[in-house]
Amino acid sequence: MYYRGSQFFIRPYVLEDADALSDLMVRNRELFDPFTPTRNESYYTAAEQRKNIELWTQAREADERYSFGIFAAATDQLIGDISLFEVARGPLQKCMLGYCLDMLHNGKGIVSEAVRVIVDFAFEEAGFHRIEAGVQPRNRGSIRVLEKAGFQREGLARKNVKIHGEWQDHYIYAILEEDIRRD
Template sequence: MMSDINGRVSIRFLDVGDTEDMLNLMLRNRELFEGVSPARNESYYTREVQAKSIENGVRQKEEDKRYAFGIFLNATGQLIGDISLFEVQRGPHQKCILGYSMDQAHNGKGYMSEAIQLVMKFAFEEVGLLRVEAGVMPRNVGSMRVLEKAGFQREGLARKLLEINGVREDHVVFAMLAEDYLGK
């Protein structure tokens, strides 16, 4: 479990014991998450698919391809979100993409900013990445604010980057470099 001394949240790698909590998080926030995520079929919202997703995350961590964490409230231990570093590229790239989601009941409280700081520490200090990228639809102002607050730099617009609900959506591209993080 990774946490700051004065932090309100911790992150830790998800394991199959988190399946039920992850399923409940996805079900509670289905409408919100579907508005900003690629299409998911109905089976996504089952215990079996959530368990398989977590198992895949464990395997991908061992393969240095993806690092999937749960975000937990320190006060209660409740799973309130997830955050991951995916599409890890080594060799000359040494980069990945940051993805995250937060239970809508906990939005706007600064928890995601804390979680991003913890995952950046992991990315740059523990697994030696040099660049972390994130993409956000321009209408998702709150998510852009979270990235800027965390120290990400806006780099530009990726036109029609990802299909969301059958529509190719533009995404504002953000990045943080190891030198940005370590220079803080």
């Protein structure tokens, strides 16, 4: 199952992606670190990424999480990650969105387009009604990505996530299925 953009394709992870995923996280550790909860050193190993991919595959089958790699169309190189997680079904029908992109590919519109692709997947294939995303107020790039994709800022979750021992505020953004204009 592949989803294509103009410069990339998105597909669910397979075990053979573990080395590339580990490399992506190691190469971009300094970039990603200010925005992610503290990770232990084993997170950056291929062995740990294999475990994650196994868990994500099981979670996808159980309709609990949808994790995808973002791959450069020209080279098939893993350049990012995009995931729908914290799936809530029943009367909520919602999930959270998270993403990251290799620093060498920032500023090319890849994440903005990838978010639009994953939003289509979430509404059209996975059947969600609402997608939420949290973003630190200082993460202006991610705010632009969400707003370009049609997400609306709904408020501020004060001291929402503990990152490196400090509670961080997050703007809460959301998009509803009815917000997407279908022609």
